[in-house]
Amino acid sequence: MASSVRRFVAPPVLAGALVVAAALATLAQGIIGGTTWMLLVGLTATAVVLTLLGSLADSGHGPGVASGLRSGGPRAHAPAVVHGVRAVHRRTGAAVVDGQRHSSVFVFDLTVVPDEGPAFRVAVRHPLDVQGLLHRTRAVVAYDPEQPWRVVLPDDPPRPLLARAQRLDDAAAHGAQRPAQGLPPGAHLLVTGSILAALVVGLVRLAG
Structure with a gap:
């Protein structure tokens, strides 16, 4: 549990999550606020982000493909x-x-x-x-x-x-099963970014 939390708040994850959050927050503001230019920017940025995250998730090329070892983790x-x-x-x-x-x-x-x-x-x-x-x-x-x-x-x-x-x-x-997989690459960025985006949109709505 602790290792999963540390992975969500790791500096590289937070840096990438800020980019995801910016795209999602812009899209949400464009939808809620009705600003056309913000909606277009949000749609474009979100499409690019999701495409990149999809490519990252596919980097393992299917279920059952092993991930690398964690830096400093047990082995x-x-x-x-x-x-x-x-x-x-x-x-x-x-x-x-x-x-x-x-x-x-x-x-x-x-x-x-x-x-x-x-x-x-x-x-x-x-x-x-x-x-x-x-x-x-x-x-x-x-x-x-x-x-x-x-x-x-x-x-x-x-x-x-x-x-x-x-x-x-x-x-x-004989009888060996594939181990349960963790979250695919990029999932931590998407989850953390979505949470940050929701917080930003909520604060903006409260302030406005």
């Missing part, structure tokens, strides 16, 4: 079963042939088998095949125990875990 390592690897376009998520191109990334379909808690399945995006998973069926991941949808492939995983991963049985991945 643990665990072995994983590799179900498949594919190359996709970095922005659109469409399948591509050459995963080595700058515009593409690899998507690793994994089942993570942690020491504590049930196994869970997740797709991890990475621009490089850092663990040679194109030719292997086992990997080691770093993940957030509090938010298991946050998973990355470390460049240099602990050797004991590499050995343990190689001994992992396929049965360990």
Whole structure:
């Protein structure tokens, strides 16, 4: 709970939320006040903001795609079963042939088998095949125990875990479910911005 609150009031979120709030407040004032120019400016600004937030939310390219680890947040390592690897376009998520191109990334379909808690399945995006998973069926991941949808492939995983991963049985991945996802990227900006916009509009109406 505390980490979620801190994320909503983090300086980058507040800075972006002010832009969102300005657009939404201008639109609301244009609708309530009936000022044509303010309504047009608000509509344009809100359309631009929502388009940008939509692009940010789509950056994961679908459910089940892992988010990165939080800076300074908890992390643990665990072995994983590799179900498949594919190359996709970095922005659109469409399948591509050459995963080595700058515009593409690899998507690793994994089942993570942690020491504590049930196994869970997740797709991890990475621009490089850092663990040679194109030719292997086992990997080691770093993940957030509090938010298991946050998973990355470390460049240099602990050797004991590499050995343990190689001994992992396929049965360990049976029945794995995808972890519940957190809010999509950009949601904190939209929520915080909407709250700020409502406060601004309310104060303006009271003052007027």
